[in-house]
Amino acid sequence: xxxxxxxxxxRRVVIVGGGLGGLKLASSLRDTDYQxxxxxxxxxxQFPPLIYQVASAGLEPSNIAFPFRRLFQNRKNFFFxxxxxxxxxxxxxxxxxxxxxxxxxxxxxxxxxTTNFFGNxxxxxxxxxxxxxxxxxxxxNTILQNLERAExxxxxxxxxxxxxxxxxxGGPSGVEIAGALAEMRRTIIPxxxxxxxxxxxxxxxxxxxxxxxGAMDEKSSHKAEKALKELGVEIIxxxxxxxxxxxxxxLEDGDFIHAETVIWVSGIKANRIEGIPVESIGHGGRILTDxxxxxxxxxxxxxxxxxxxxxxxxxxxQGHPQxxxxxLQQAANVARNLIAAGRGRxxxxxxxxxxxxxxxxxxxxxxxxxxxxxxxxxxxxLLWLVVHLRSxxxxxxxxxxxxxxxxxxxxxxxxxxxxxxxxx
Amino acid sequence: xxxxxxxxxxRRVVIVGGGLGGLKLASSLRDTDYQxxxxxxxxxxQFPPLIYQVASAGLEPSNIAFPFRRLFQNRKNFFFxxxxxxxxxxxxxxxxxxxxxxxxxxxxxxxxxTTNFFGNxxxxxxxxxxxxxxxxxxxxNTILQNLERAExxxxxxxxxxxxxxxxxxGGPSGVEIAGALAEMRRTIIPxxxxxxxxxxxxxxxxxxxxxxxGAMDEKSSHKAEKALKELGVEIIxxxxxxxxxxxxxxLEDGDFIHAETVIWVSGIKANRIEGIPVESIGHGGRILTDxxxxxxxxxxxxxxxxxxxxxxxxxxxQGHPQxxxxxLQQAANVARNLIAAGRGRxxxxxxxxxxxxxxxxxxxxxxxxxxxxxxxxxxxxLLWLVVHLRSxxxxxxxxxxxxxxxxxxxxxxxxxxxxxxxxx
Numbered sequence: 111x112x113x114x115x116x117x118x119x120x121r122r123v124v125i126v127g128g129g130l131g132g133l134k135l136a137s138s139l140r141d142t143d144y145q146x147x148x149x150x151x152x153x154x155x156q157f158p159p160l161i162y163q164v165a166s167a168g169l170e171p172s173n174i175a176f177p178f179r180r181l182f183q184n185r186k187n188f189f190f191x192x193x194x195x196x197x198x199x200x201x202x203x204x205x206x207x208x209x210x211x212x213x214x215x216x217x218x219x220x221x222x223x224t225t226n227f228f229g230n231x232x233x234x235x236x237x238x239x240x241x242x243x244x245x246x247x248x249x250x251n252t253i254l255q256n257l258e259r260a261e262x263x264x265x266x267x268x269x270x271x272x273x274x275x276x277x278x279x280g281g282p283s284g285v286e287i288a289g290a291l292a293e294m295r296r297t298i299i300p301x302x303x304x305x306x307x308x309x310x311x312x313x314x315x316x317x318x319x320x321x322x323x324g325a326m327d328e329k330s331s332h333k334a335e336k337a338l339k340e341l342g343v344e345i346i347x348x349x350x351x352x353x354x355x356x357x358x359x360x361l362e363d364g365d366f367i368h369a370e371t372v373i374w375v376s377g378i379k380a381n382r383i384e385g386i387p388v389e390s391i392g393h394g395g396r397i398l399t400d401x402x403x404x405x406x407x408x409x410x411x412x413x414x415x416x417x418x419x420x421x422x423x424x425x426x427x428q429g430h431p432q433x434x435x436x437x438l439q440q441a442a443n444v445a446r447n448l449i450a451a452g453r454g455r456x457x458x459x460x461x462x463x464x465x466x467x468x469x470x471x472x473x474x475x476x477x478x479x480x481x482x483x484x485x486x487x488x489x490x491x492l493l494w495l496v497v498h499l500r501s502x503x504x505x506x507x508x509x510x511x512x513x514x515x516x517x518x519x520x521x522x523x524x525x526x527x528x529x530x531x532x533x534x
Numbered sequence: 535x536x537x538x539x540x541x542x543x544x545r546r547v548v549i550v551g552g553g554l555g556g557l558k559l560a561s562s563l564r565d566t567d568y569q570x571x572x573x574x575x576x577x578x579x580q581f582p583p584l585i586y587q588v589a590s591a592g593l594e595p596s597n598i599a600f601p602f603r604r605l606f607q608n609r610k611n612f613f614f615x616x617x618x619x620x621x622x623x624x625x626x627x628x629x630x631x632x633x634x635x636x637x638x639x640x641x642x643x644x645x646x647x648t649t650n651f652f653g654n655x656x657x658x659x660x661x662x663x664x665x666x667x668x669x670x671x672x673x674x675n676t677i678l679q680n681l682e683r684a685e686x687x688x689x690x691x692x693x694x695x696x697x698x699x700x701x702x703x704g705g706p707s708g709v710e711i712a713g714a715l716a717e718m719r720r721t722i723i724p725x726x727x728x729x730x731x732x733x734x735x736x737x738x739x740x741x742x743x744x745x746x747x748g749a750m751d752e753k754s755s756h757k758a759e760k761a762l763k764e765l766g767v768e769i770i771x772x773x774x775x776x777x778x779x780x781x782x783x784x785l786e787d788g789d790f791i792h793a794e795t796v797i798w799v800s801g802i803k804a805n806r807i808e809g810i811p812v813e814s815i816g817h818g819g820r821i822l823t824d825x826x827x828x829x830x831x832x833x834x835x836x837x838x839x840x841x842x843x844x845x846x847x848x849x850x851x852q853g854h855p856q857x858x859x860x861x862l863q864q865a866a867n868v869a870r871n872l873i874a875a876g877r878g879r880x881x882x883x884x885x886x887x888x889x890x891x892x893x894x895x896x897x898x899x900x901x902x903x904x905x906x907x908x909x910x911x912x913x914x915x916l917l918w919l920v921v922h923l924r925s926x927x928x929x930x931x932x933x934x935x936x937x938x939x940x941x942x943x944x945x946x947x948x949x950x951x952x953x954x955x956x957x958x
Contacts, residue, residue: 115729153682153953172594177951179726189729192682192953209686244955258577258616262633302603305539305613527601529577529616531668 115189120145123448124205124214126195126383127221128155128178131415131437135218138445140185143452147189147212153177156243158434162283164246166290167254167527171243198385200408216410218444219383219397223416223432226377226394232354237374240283249373251529256370261305273311274369276359278351279376280317280324282469285334287373288315289470292341302527314367316346323469325431330477333486334469378432380417392419396429401459403444414440420460430462439463468494539613544569547872548629548638550619551645552579552602555839555861559642562869564609567876571613571636577601580667582858586707588670590714591678591951595667622809624832640834642868643807643821647840647856650801650818656778661798664707673797678953680794685729697735698793700783702775703800704741704748706893709758711797712739713894716765726951738791740770747893749855754901757910758893802856804841816843820853825883827868838864844884854886863887892918
């Protein structure tokens with residue numbers, strides 16, 4: 111099987127998943143003695159922080175997705191394979207994929223996490239998630255189609271339902287998409303849908319905890335809540351969602367929200383790969399590792415990013431937060447350790463340095479926390495972008511991507527609201 | 535049903551189809567005494583001349599698709615409705631659509647044409663067409679997926695098949711996509727797919743007639759054939775395709791081409807709408823009209839563009855060619871006649887003024903014929919674009935669109951080769 115790339119005498123690292131962590135690791139091993147094989151089910155990397163803008167039709171999918179093959183053009187000893195990974199065979203030191211067996215010397219699992227519906231089948235069948243560009247495209251198509259349907263719907267109850275969007279989950283994703291949709295209502299509806307009454311459109315943000323952005327400082331929560339309320343978002347706090355039936359979201363207190371569109375950003379679970387010992391799977395499906403990101407009970411197998419849970423860090427007894435910065439730093443540390451091993455040097459345990467956290471609300475508001483420094487505004491948004499851009503891609507791509515984003519950001523009102531589907 | 539927009543005392547023109555003709559007509563009726571209702575199954579207009587570039591991953595879908603609602607923002611007495619038109623009810627003077635009944639005073643059918651597989655079910659099931667942005671996205675996804683599959687395919691016969699593209703139809707669309715794919719093979723494959731042997735990739739262009747671009751001058755045909763051959767396209771002339779079975783295209787002489795990808799650009803047929811008298815349907819499903827584009831046997835119903843066949847023009851006894859310029863000129867003339875009717879003035883019959891024909895081959899070659907003037911090159915391509923852009927959209931959109939295209943055109947090597955699908 112040609113999936114199994116020819117050996118060239120170099121030690122081979124197989125990376126499963128080309129998200130922020132996987133990509134960072136592949137980049138960090140450039141010009142080393144490692145042959146790198148990157149496996150992903152898509153042929154492109156996607157930039158998670160801006161997926162909500164694709165969902166709200168502020169950016170095109172192609173603005174935040176980059177083909178792996180182009181990113182690694184002209185790079186030697188790098189191989190990309192588009193495939194679904196089915197199982198790890200530790201005896202053979204190989205992964206079994208949809209395109210055949212790929213052998214490894216070192217295996218790094220960086221396949222990230224997916225939406226967690228916590229077993230509720232009705233919600234899983236009806237709610238929209240927002241973890242991938244593909245899901246964002248579906249969300250955008252649904253929202254735009256419902257606006258079209260609403261405009262020709264006589265029945266007031268049905269129309270109201272088509273115009274109601276319920277967002278479940280008060281973390282950064284929920285806050286960001288709520289803000290973006292509220293701005294869409296304010297700026298786009300009156301101009302694009304003159305027959306619709308924008309005030310008939312309701313955006314609910316339902317949070318299980320008492321305040322939005324629970325992982326951030328209370329002041330940030332209040333800023334976010336104030337900004338969203340000003341934008342007209344209806345926030346429901348301290349409330350769990352129990353089911354979705356007959357176009358209605360059912361809340362734990364027995365209340366209903368009639369909403370055709372439910373966006374579920376309430377939790378994630380690590381992507382599952384067969385062949386990992388059951389005792390090495392922890393909370394939320396995360397793969398347990400030691401402080402060197404080595405998977406418990408396995409040899410030469412590492413896990414990084416959202417998919418893993420590093421044990422033994424006293425500052426983070428429950429594991430590190432599933433954030434981009436953690437994945438990037440873990441990738442850098444694993445790369446460092448792999449290079450060190452090749453030179454007979456010792457490995458360094460992973461220590462997370464929190465560069466700060468952030469969430470954007472609408473387009474000119476954001477909240478940032480860097481240590482004790484807490485601030486908001488457009489500069490915060492820009493800072494966030496720069497920090498993350500720094501971590502990925504080459505200089506040329508970085509520039510093109512940055513200019514592209516800026517252009518799209520400032521041309522928001524110019525953005526396209528296309529219901530685009532590949533025909534089948 | 536709110537689909538049926540409120541009457542405001544104005545005479546209402548309902549336009550079915552927002553292609554070049556429908557859009558031109560809607561634009562031409564701006565600031566007149568007509569209420570305009572545009573009905574289309576998509577929420578965007580697409581620019582057909584560049585669909586082949588979306589198919590070959592040279593342009594993003596959003597570069598050549600524009601939401602109707604944005605195009606007509608702030609325009610009074612204009613209504614867009616996203617709907618499929620099912621039937622015309624002449625007694626009620628209404629169209630029946632997927633969103634309900636819409637009444638008209640004047641009805642203009644401008645729903646264009648679709649791919650004609652001439653009844654061959656196997657080809658229809660397997661071949662890819664290239665008439666819409668959605669179809670182009672599917673074609674692009676298929677070609678990129680087959681390249682990924684080929685790179686890991688050991689079996690030489692299967693690999694060869696994955697790498698073979700057979701284009702059926704030697705008109706402008708066939709010539710354009712053949713040239714674009716041949717350039718992709720030359721510039722993209724070696725850089726993006728280092729494990730693939732570009733010389734294993736075959737591009738066939740199969741033409742039923744003796745020469746490519748049969749509607750153009752012989753010199754243009756020869757230029758196109760020479761250019762395509764230089765790009766490595768294998769041209770098969772004077773040959774009909776009879777079937778597609780077991781991954782093989784079957785030619786009338788009994789020969790086979792093993793090809794996973796078959797692109798069918800061999801013929802079109804007018805889109806069908808129920809409720810038109812059988813005797814008013816002509817060759818290729820085209821709706822027969824008089825020289826004022828009035829549908830035969832119907833009252834206050836017009837048909838324009840690819841969907842119609844104007845009878846009585848001595849210069850075009852078989853009807854006008856199904857080209858953008860014909861649609862645009864018919865739209866302008868129908869608009870003029872509608873306005874004239876409102877003022878009690880007489881209608882003017884449609885007379886086609888051929889501004890020339892053109893086809894592009896690859897990215898720096900094109901052939902143009904304007905009367906007796908025949909020339910080629912990049913300037914020809916630019917001229918074509920300007921001519922068509924002039925006919926559509928507003929000044930601001932025109933500028934944005936033009937700059938966008940130019941940017942994308944010159945950044946061809948930068949273009950993204952994403953396999954993008956909305957998840958469902």
